[in-house]
Amino acid sequence: MVENRPFLNFLTHFVLIVGVAMVVFPVYLAFIASTRGPSDFLTGVVPLVPGDQLWANYNYLLGSGESTAGAPPFLLMLANSLWMAIMIAVGKIAISILSAFAIVYFRFPLRVPAFWLIFMTLMLPVEVRILPTYKVVADLGMLNSYSGLVIPVIASATATFLFRQFFLTVPEEMMEAARVDGAGPLKFFRDILLPLSRTNIAALFIIMFIYGWNQYLWPMLITTEPHYYTVVMGIKRLASVLDGDTQWNLVMAGVILAGLPPVLVIIFMQRLFVKGLVETEK
Template sequence: MLGVSRSSRYIAHAVLILGIVIVAFPIYYTFVASTHTLQTILRPPLPLLPGDQFFENYSEALFGGVGRIGGVAVSTLLFNTMVVALAIAIGKIIISILSAYAIVFFRFPFRMVFFWIIFITLMLPVEVRIMPTYKVMSDLGLIDTYTGLTLPLMASATATLLFRQFFLTIPGELVEAARVDGAGPYRFFKDILLPLSRTNIAALFVILFIYGWTQYLWPLLMTNRNDMNTIVIALKKMISFADADTQWHLVMVTSMLAIIPPILVVLLMQRWFVRGLVDTEK
């Protein structure tokens, strides 16, 4: 039995290592390409070891500007994308938790009708809603603004549903005890619901931050100026059909910089993220 158990562990570790290599090798290869000159990248095969152009390439991309996107620096693109991702994540959480709080703990006419209207929006494809939303944003003059990039994406039926399901599991005795202690709606929400929801909020923040960071279609419609592009849009613009017209070393640098913030968010909030998905304690 011990031999079988040990061999099973070896097999499991081997499969795990193989999976890590398959996932991590393209990222490593991108990093290697980002440290070489354009001439080296265009002359295959690309070396498997990093080159000596790390500081030159990264400083050129971050502060010097990229020609194919109007000379905009990648630092500007990172700032735009960070604003969009944070605004979408925080906005979705605030609107969703308040919506779920109202639906679960308040009694008002057509309460469940409003909830089902919110829920039904999950069944609408993005393409159905995107053109009317774009028309509204255009009429309001919000093209090439952070408001236009983030406001239409803040409402989230999924997050509202998740918060509602969590609030429904809160014992009624806790609500009654808070009412007996004189806690009003605001105090009950701030002192009881928010602390109980912190792991759910953390898990949703990670998911929604990555959702906002990787947005492509909406920023593509809402931005005309290169300095308002997100990093995903800029990456698409940086690549030409002709290899000779593409600054591949800067493309690789931008790709590496684009994946660092989501990875950092996941790593820094990993414990809270896992607890928010599996924790059942109240």
């Protein structure tokens, strides 16, 4: 029987409320700043109530952009980041689930060493392999291109490992039953493994989507044309104005816009995301 302790209930709720406030308050300040004019921050005092420049700031940022800071219209950068995040998430899941399927269900020479070679790439930070990756992309003529933004970062050892571990929990009786029914490997994969992997795919999609959305170093290296800038690069350029004061109202409006797509993805896929992380019995 669980004991009812009012003090502990109050303490846990108090800690929860404080934690939520610590996370939400900076976002609230960013939203307030995005509704103000540029002169409201010259006094050094941060306002705590919304201003009257909400529509003007967002309309200017989405429509024309801050050309003096080298940033194109924010709507274009949002589209670039959205395309990049979706392609990276879909590509990582497609490659990883097929790789895990081959490693678990096919018997070929060096199958186990191949998996451990894939897994060992987790020990290599991005900075170690970014120069040779850049050299390969440059030699292939993929600088300043959408394919150059996505293809070099589309492989994922983490997703391959997670799908492999999940496939190992699928009873072998399912594979034997499918074989008796005359199902080939691709039919077994399509009709049995994919439906069973639905929650895992959803959880990994959210993680990989956010990973692709937050990419900064790689897009900064391979893109020099504003047409291919991502939203994270745009925020950095808005905050790094050389010939003038930073317009923090536009920077904060960009921050709010950049945070909306990942939040919406998490909200719409929350149920599958949580189920994919906590579900153990298949």
